[in-house]
Amino acid sequence: MMDKNYWELFFAESEEYLRQINNCLVKLEEDYSQTEALNEIFRLMHTIKGMSATMGFNELAEFSHAIEDLFEALRSGKQKITPDIMDTIFSCIDAFAILLEEIKAKKEISIDVKDYICRIRNIINKREELSEDLSSKGDVTEIDVSPQEVEILGRKIEEGWDIYKLKIKLVSECLMKGARAFLVIVRLKKMGEVIKIVPPEEELKKGNFSIYFVVILATKEEEKVIYDELSQILELEEIKITPFSAVPRKENKIKSPITTSYFKKIQSIRIPVERLDKVMNYVGELSIAKSRLLEVINLKDKSLLEGTVSLIERLISSLQDEVLQLRLLPISYILDAFPRIVRDLVKKSDKPKSVEIEIKGSEIELDRVILDELGDILIHILRNAIDHGIEDEQTREKLGKSRKGKITINVSREKGQVIVEIIDDGKGIDFNEIAKKALEKGIISEKEVTSLDVQKVLDIITMPSFSTSTKVSDISGRGVGLDMVKVKLDALGGRLNFESELGKGTKFIITLPLTLAIVKAMLVELGQETFAIPLMSIRESIKIEGGEIKTIQNIDVIKIRNEIIPLIWLGRELAIKEEEELNNKLSVVVVEGKNKSLGLVVDKIIGEQDIVVKPLGNIGKKVKGFSGATILGNGRVALILDVVNLL
Amino acid sequence: MKKKILVVDDAIFMRNYIRGILHNSNFEVCGEASDAIEAVEKYKQLKPDLVTMDIIMPRIDELDGIGAIKKIIAMDPQAKIIVISAIGEEHLVNEATNQGAKAFLIKPFKPDELIKLLKQIFPD
Known part of the structure; x- marks a missing residue:
């Protein structure tokens, strides 16, 4: 009964519903009286419950049943919504998403469903007490970290350590709790740095706790290694290891158990039947054309032959377009998650900030491979905008701006490219500050400080480990942000640009190819070989005389x-050749390389063409300077130059 | 290959008990010691895979169980030592852990408790 088709469909659909639920929740949080959002969430959860039960996923079914009940209570007015309840709901939905993911990946389940259901039931029944086994005194499931500890954690993260929260439960009949717990601590200290223990080590050693204790550990070991090491210790009933993010919390709120990843790789897509029918139609017509071709060959009529070939040509190009369409997905697929992401990021921010997000052009379609990567790219830029761009409410008021910051994501299509703009109305990028920092770090020289232009600033801020924020923050303080964006965009053949006005805001502009499978390219000839250069990276092509070439420090320019x-x-x-002939006019293709423009001297420019990109495979991967290959009309192979990584 | 175990305890009864447990399983008692000094000596000689160490033993030349653990770990930082202790000796167990003991058992313990612990330390 658990057909693979059902399996995939179930997860695809549930994930889609969860996205919708998240968006409804964000709306609901803004205005508790949004009955429409309440009803919608209730309906979606109800559907998920039914689906889960059918699939035989009991945990999911029970969990969704509880959430459904909660929303029933909320929409009937039996229970009023409070900020605390909102937080619980958000964390439940996150936990639900993780549970779903774990079941899908057939991983071990890390979510304590009973605990969550208990929390929900407590809200519904207006009971204050915690779930029974956690209620005794001195127990901790959540942990507060002091600002000093946050700073230590921040430094560790910057140095590449991972931070985990370990919740350890001893068996209830444990005789020497203190010694048992201390054994755990000593082992952990060998694998990293113990940042915090609750209860504190001295109390722990004396056994002054029930059966739980919590440790924050900074380590370079993997989760599994820690787990395996601890499982050698007797009398531990439960070892729960979760990544820990350092957010000081004043109130004792429920947090989501694991930092959620917002995007999942797109593994299956739903395609409208008409599109598939169209593809099938073209395939049908092609086979008719093939039979016709066979007939015409026997007739030996040249004009008929040409006609048939051009018909086939047309059909193939239509088929190509259709198949390409199948690979495309609307960008809303990822943008729909953004209101929730922005909400989470703003909540994590250490200063009171509020941000509204507007999304335009989310119906525009992109290749799913690009979409897979674009989500992470946009998050990095959004983080930057929220952390470094948008000012806190007070500052904004002083500056005469609206208290609420605004981020606009604008998607548009231009020829074969998609442009994504991320615009914030924050403080803008301060070139002087960048210059000062870059000078300090020795990235630029004294001379360059005064002559920073947009391009140079972009180069600096996309350098690894460059971060203008002096303090580490949970949102974007890791210093890995824009450099990652650059690397990912390069890999996709995309580009990053920005415009900024001090005090007014920043606009990041991402240019992406529509698809990776077929690109526009310029074909050039070198000796006997033909090469393709993606049009995305070409600035211009010119012809020069040999005499125009000058030499600076042994480099021809x-x-x-x-x-x-x-x-x-x-x-x-x-x-390919030893010497260049300098007497003729030379063809030069000017491309945008890693940090600067380069002129590529070629023998001949053949012209523009759509090429189908084929990966090079394992052997070719090691060859630097080529990103793939394509097959030309004459059946020969042309290598595609990887301009970004060329030299 | 059977893992070699050195059993350290001042009480013959305990040594026999532990030997009996190990005899019926896939471990080999390669030696026994009845005080801390002998324990350190035997460790040097026999290079066992694991030591069970009674924490309360008569002091000989100022050396007790904790001292023996300290010396063994100093010789071989990878040494695997299981502390055998009794209720009320928690501070001693903590000290032993601090010195590098890998685990502890509390008297009285059942045979399968020791075996379970050994299997956790030697998963294969």
């Missing part, structure tokens, strides 16, 4: 509109 551009003799570089 040319000057285009006052800009000095280093030349790369591609033929020599790729070892």
Whole structure:
């Protein structure tokens, strides 16, 4: 009965519903009287419950049943919504998503469903007491960290350590609790640094606790290694290891157990039947055309033959378009998650901030491979905007801005590209501050400080480990943000740009190809070989005289509109030819390399063409400078130049 | 290969008890010691895979169970030592843990408790 088709459909659909629920929750949090959102969540949860029960996922069914009950109580007015209840709901939905993910991946379940259900039942029954086995005094399930500890944690994270929260439960008949717990602590100290223990070590050693204790551990070991090490100790009934994020909390709120990952790899997509029918139609027509071709060949009529070939050509190109369409998904697939993400990020921010988000153009479609990566890229930029861009409410008021900051995500399509703009109305990027910091870190020289332009600033802020925030914060203080964005975009053949006005805000502009499978490219000739250069990375192509080439520090350069551009003799570089003839006019393709423009000298520019990108496979992967290959009309293979990583 | 165990206890009864448990399982008692000094000596000689160490033993030349653990760990930081103790000796167990003892058992313990612990330490 557990057909693979049902399996995939169940998860795809449940994930989709959870996204919708999250968006309803964000709306509900803004305005508790949104009965529509309440009803919607109730309905969605009810559906998930039914699906889960059918699939035989009892935990999911029970969990969703409890959540459904809670919403029934909320929408009937039996229970009023409070901020605490909102937090509980958010954490329950997060836990539910994790549970779903774990079941899907057939992993061991880390979610204590009973505990969550208990919390929900307590709200419904208005009972204050905690679940029975956690209620005795001196027990801790949640942990508060002091600002000093947050700082230590921040430093550790920067140094590449992982932070875990370990909740250890001893067996109830444990005779020497203190010694048992201390054994755990000593083992943990060998695997990293114990940042905090609740209860404190001295109390722990004396056994002054019930059967639970919690440890915050900074370590370079993997979760599994820690777990395996601890499982050697007797009398431990439960070892729960979860990644820990350092958020000081004043109130004793329920937190989600594991930092949720917002995006899942797109593994299956739903395609409208008409689209598949269309593809099938083209395939049908193609096979008819093939039979016709066979007939025409026998007739030996050249004009008929040409007609048939051009028909096939048309059909193939239509089929290609259709198949390409199948790979596309609306960008809303990831953007729908953003209101919730922004809410979480703002909550994590250490200063009181509020941010509203507006999304335009979410119906625009992108290749799913690109979508997979784009989510993470956008989160990094959003984090930056919330952490470094948007000011706190008080500052904004002083500046005469609205208390609430605004982030707009604007998606538009231009020719074969998709442009995503992330606009915030925060404080903008302070070039002077960047310059000062860059100078301190030795990234730029004294001379360069005064001449920073947008391009240079972009280079600096996308460098690994560059962060203008002096304090580490949970949101974007890791210093890995924009450099990651750059690396990921490079891999996708995309580009990052920004515009910024001090005090007004920043706009990051991401340019992406529509698809990775077929790209527009310029074909060039070198000796006997043909190469393809993706049009995305080409700035212009020109013809120059040999005499225009100058030499600076042994590097051949040319000057285009006052800009000095280093030349790369591609033929020599790729070892296709020894010497270049300088008497003729030279063709130069100017491309955007890693940090600067480069002029690639080629023998001949053939022209633009759509090419189908084929991966190089394992052997070719090791060859630097090529990102793939394509098959040309004449059946020969052309390598695609990887401009970004060329030199 | 059977794992070699050195049993340290001043009481013959306890040594026999532990030997009996180990005899019926896949472990080999390679030696026994009745005081801390002998324990350190035997460890040097026999290089056992694991030591069971009674924590309360008569002091000889100022050396007790804790001292023996300290010396053994100093010789071989990877040494695996199980502390055998009794209720009320929690502070001693903590001290032993501090010195590098890997685990502890509380008297009285059943045979399968020791075996379970050994299997956890030697998973294969």
